[in-house]
Structures are given as C-alpha cells and as structure tokens.
Amino acid sequence: MTEWRNSNVIIVDDETDLLELLTGRFQRKGCNVVGLTSSETAARLLRTESFDLGIYDIKLPGMDGVELLRLSKEINPDMEVIMLTGHGTVETAIETMKLGAYDYLRKPYALSELDVIAAKSLEKKKLKETNTGLKQALLAGTNKFSIIGQSPGIKNILDLTLRLADSNIPVRIEGESGTGKELIAKALHFWSSRAEQPFIAVNVGALPENLLESELFGHLKGAFTGAVTEKKGLVEVADQGTLFLDEIGEMPLNIQVKLLRFLESQEFRRVGDSRLRQVNVRVVAATNRILEQEVSKGKFREDLFFRLNVMKLTLPPLRERKEDIPLLVEHFLALHGRGQDVSISAEGLKALSRYSFPGNVRELSHMIERGIILAQGREIQVRDLLIPSRNPFETDEEDKLLPLHELEKRHIARVLASCQGNKTQAAKVLGISVRNLYRKLEEYKISE
Incomplete structure (x- = not known):
C-alpha cells in the first residue's frame, strides 16, 4: 500500500518486547520508524522532527499517553495518533478521540487490526494534504494551459520539456517577460507523473x-507579529508536486541560503520552529x-546558481518567431472573444507582423483583447490594436552602436515619461515588477 512508503511514524510504549515487534513491523512496510519507551524523550523529538x-x-511512566497526544x-x-489502551482505560481512550486521536485499540489486539487502522489514518492525512494543494491549484486554474506555435524555436523547447518532464532535476527557465515561462513550467508538471499532484x-x-520566507516555508503561531495562526508554507502545499518560483532573480540573499538548503535535502523549518520537516517537491525556477550576470554582481549566490543550473530552457522572444503570430492571434481571438464571431483584417495581421513586441506573447494577448473591445463591428482593424508608433527595438541612428544597458536605460526612461x-x-x-523597476531606476540613476 503506497500510503506506508516513507511515512514517518513514532511509537511510544514502555513494553520493550511489544515496542520492538511494532517497530520492526512498520519498518518492513517501508515506514521511517522511531520506537521509544520514554514519553519525555518523545516530547523532545516531536519538537524537532515531523511525524x-x-x-x-x-x-506510560511520567507523562502519560494522553498528555503526549495533547502535545503532539x-x-x-x-x-x-492512535492510542493503545489496556483494561480499565477504555473510557480514557474514548476521551482522547475528543482531543484529536484518530482511533484507539484495546489490548490485546490483533496486529492486522492495527495495520488497518494505521493505513486508514495515513490515507486520511495524505488525502487532506493533497486536497489542500489541489484546492490551491484549481483555484488558480493551473491545469488549463495552451502552448501555441509551430516555429523551430518553440518546437525545440517543447521537445526538451517533454523529455525533462518526468525527471526530478531542477529546471531553470529563462526568457524575456511575456514569453510564456509559466506555461513551460506547467507543461513540465502536467506532462509528468506528478500531474495529479499540486502545481504551486x-x-x-x-x-x-x-x-x-513565511510564504515559502510556513510559520508557527506567534512566530512574528501578525502570525495569529499556524500556517503551512508553499513547499508543504506542493508536496509530491511541483513548486514554480517565478522571478527567482528577485529573491533576497538571505532567503537564497534557505532555498539552497531545501533544494539539497528537501528539508526545511517553518519560521519560529526548530523541527525539521521533509517533503518531495520538484522545483522549477524562472x-x-x-543569472550569470547577477552572480558576478554579487546579487545571486553562486552555489544556488549552480544548483539551479542543472538544465536551462531559454524561451525565444516573439520577434524571433513571427511565423507563430497568426496562430497566436487565432488562439487569442477564441480566448478573448467569448463566443463572438470576431476576426482580424489582413492589414491588422500585417501590422502585427511588423511590430517587434517588447512585451512578447503577453503583449499580443492584450492587444487582441483590446482590439475586440474597440472594434466597430466583427473585424479588428489596425486602429483598434493601438500598436505603439515607435517600436522600442527600432533604434534611432545615434542609438545603433550603444551598449545594451544604455539602450535599456533609454527605453525605461521613455516608458516612464509616457506613463507620466x-x-x-x-x-x-x-513587463517587470515594481520592485525591479525601482532597482533599475537606481542602477541607471534615472531621475523620477
């Protein structure tokens, strides 16, 4: 039964013969088992390990099983938690159910009976964790995605994605904003054996x-101001599934250290907690x-870079795969048209093919959505697309020999000015975060 495999089990009983029998039985089922005769030792372990x-x-001598249940x-x-009870403690065992015990067994009991109850309890825990992750995934609509394109660049990326999907190695996805990095991350997940598990x-x-840090790894109640309840982090919610970290280059250095430790061991601690927890999560970063430049600037840890650099997928910008524009337009007309019979004029399609799309596929999607709204009839005209008159990738004569960072500086200044x-x-x-924009304004010393 798959619910036994790698389950963490703690057994506490002062009868050493029975303890050895149970410990050996659960180990043979594939569980990670700790057997203890002391409830005080168990209490200390519960604070540092996750079961x-x-x-x-x-x-039990000293702290009894009821107190240990309450602490757990x-x-x-x-x-x-399953409680084991002898003659005269059945009423107490029933009371433990109110404290959250899953069930109890009265001694002497058949080991097969314990097997059944333990399996059901592990199945319940796994189902609860899976439902938590799937609920978040479904709310985000993460199992619905389309990757549109027939260009050689996209075909090559999709081929690599399919081949990498069922591996567990970290994958780094690079590409300009709007090229579809999250779609490739979803493909890595939903084309893999983890497809039925959460994509977070x-x-x-x-x-x-x-x-x-709290969002990723969770926190205990009272760990910091505002932590009014205990909270699972996204690495726990994504257990057995995939965690997609977008804009990984924005991660602060102190969190990078914790992420590196997690990638190496799949172990982590919630904020305010000393207990080590373990999950099975495939990490995809974008x-x-x-990142090589960020490492040289000291803004990204070199060891984390190499840990994420096992496999890199680089997505081509839309200006390098213009043959995909007609397919993408058709897709976005259907997506944003909501059942309307809307098309685009031949002139509109030509205008799109001449534009270089600094915002890539995302910008094209917004243009078509806007065009549907502005169209006077069922056909989108050039005027409805509101294509910028000056293409940021069509440089002035004096710009042509400027280094890339200077072109980026000028483009940011122009966009900021156009947005008043x-x-x-x-x-x-x-197509960047506000924090990233502030960083670039400071880096390029652009006056606000």
Whole structure:
C-alpha cells in the first residue's frame, strides 16, 4: 500500500518486547520508524522532527499517553495518533478521540487490526494534504494551459520539456517577460507523473522580503507579529508536486541560503520552529534576468546558481518567431472573444507582423483583447490594436552602436515619461515588477 512508503511514524510504549515487534513491523512496510519507551524523550523529538503518525500507549511512566497526544496535536495538528489502551482505560481512550486521536485499540489486539487502522489514518492525512494543494491549484486554474506555435524555436523547447518532464532535476527557465515561462513550467508538471499532484506557483518578486520566507516555508503561531495562526508554507502545499518560483532573480540573499538548503535535502523549518520537516517537491525556477550576470554582481549566490543550473530552457522572444503570430492571434481571438464571431483584417495581421513586441506573447494577448473591445463591428482593424508608433527595438541612428544597458536605460526612461511618472503603470508596460523597476531606476540613476 503506497500510503506506508516513507511515512514517518513514532511509537511510544514502555513494553520493550511489544515496542520492538511494532517497530520492526512498520519498518518492513517501508515506514521511517522511531520506537521509544520514554514519553519525555518523545516530547523532545516531536519538537524537532515531523511525524505523520503516532502510536501511543495510554499508560506510560511520567507523562502519560494522553498528555503526549495533547502535545503532539499542539505542535503538529495534522499528525494522526492512535492510542493503545489496556483494561480499565477504555473510557480514557474514548476521551482522547475528543482531543484529536484518530482511533484507539484495546489490548490485546490483533496486529492486522492495527495495520488497518494505521493505513486508514495515513490515507486520511495524505488525502487532506493533497486536497489542500489541489484546492490551491484549481483555484488558480493551473491545469488549463495552451502552448501555441509551430516555429523551430518553440518546437525545440517543447521537445526538451517533454523529455525533462518526468525527471526530478531542477529546471531553470529563462526568457524575456511575456514569453510564456509559466506555461513551460506547467507543461513540465502536467506532462509528468506528478500531474495529479499540486502545481504551486509563487511570484518571488511580488512578495515583500519579510513575508517571503513565511510564504515559502510556513510559520508557527506567534512566530512574528501578525502570525495569529499556524500556517503551512508553499513547499508543504506542493508536496509530491511541483513548486514554480517565478522571478527567482528577485529573491533576497538571505532567503537564497534557505532555498539552497531545501533544494539539497528537501528539508526545511517553518519560521519560529526548530523541527525539521521533509517533503518531495520538484522545483522549477524562472527569471527574465541573466543569472550569470547577477552572480558576478554579487546579487545571486553562486552555489544556488549552480544548483539551479542543472538544465536551462531559454524561451525565444516573439520577434524571433513571427511565423507563430497568426496562430497566436487565432488562439487569442477564441480566448478573448467569448463566443463572438470576431476576426482580424489582413492589414491588422500585417501590422502585427511588423511590430517587434517588447512585451512578447503577453503583449499580443492584450492587444487582441483590446482590439475586440474597440472594434466597430466583427473585424479588428489596425486602429483598434493601438500598436505603439515607435517600436522600442527600432533604434534611432545615434542609438545603433550603444551598449545594451544604455539602450535599456533609454527605453525605461521613455516608458516612464509616457506613463507620466506612474511607476506601477510603467512596470506593467515593461513587463517587470515594481520592485525591479525601482532597482533599475537606481542602477541607471534615472531621475523620477
């Protein structure tokens, strides 16, 4: 039964012969088992290790099994506990059910009966964890995606993605904003054996630094101001599935250290907790930066870079695969048209093919959506697309021999000016986070 495999079980009973029998039985089923005769030792271990199932004798010297149950549920509410009771403690065992015990067994009991109850308790815990992850995934609509294109660049990426899908190695996806990095991450997940498990995406650049660690790894109640309840982190929610870290280049250095440790061992600690927890998560990271340059600037850890650099997928910008524009337009007309019979004029399609799309596929999607709204009839005309008159990739004569960073500086300044200094709007046009925009304004010393 798959629910046994790699389950963490703690058994506490002062009858050493019975303890050895149970410990050996659960180990043969594939569980990671700790067998203890002391409830005090168990209490200390519960504060540092994470367990799926506890099996406690009610009658224990010192702290009894009821107190150990209460402590277990306080530390780890999701842990299931089975109580073992002798003659005269059945009423107490029934009371433990109110404290959160999964079930109890009265001594002497058949080992096969314990097997059945333990399997059901582990199945319940796994189902609860899976439902938590799938609920988040379904709310985000993560199992619905389309990758459109017949160009050689896209075909090559899709071929690599298919071949990498069932491996567990970290994958780094690079590409300009709007090229479809999250779609490739979803393909890596939904084309793999993890497809029925959660796909959890987090935009690293959109979270404040003081909340990022808690969001990723979770926290205990009272770990910091505002932590009014215990919270699972996204690495736990994504257990057995895929965690997609978008804009990984925005991650602060102190969180990079913790991510590196997690990638190497799949182990982590919640904020405010000393207990080590373990999950099985495939990590996919994406960035629109060139991480090699960030490493040389000291803004990205070299050891984390090499850990993520096992396999890199580089997505081509839309200007390098213009043969895909007609297919993409057809897709977005169907997507945004909501059942309307809307088309685009031949002149409109030609105008799109001449444009270089600094915002890539995302910008094209927005143009078609806008065109449907502005069209006076069922056909989108050139005027409805609102294509910018000056293409950022069509440089002035004096710009042609400028280095790339100077071109980027001038483009950011132009966009900021066209947005009347509105940084939120400028960041949206540029396809970067507001925090990234502030960083570039400071780096290039662009006056606000």
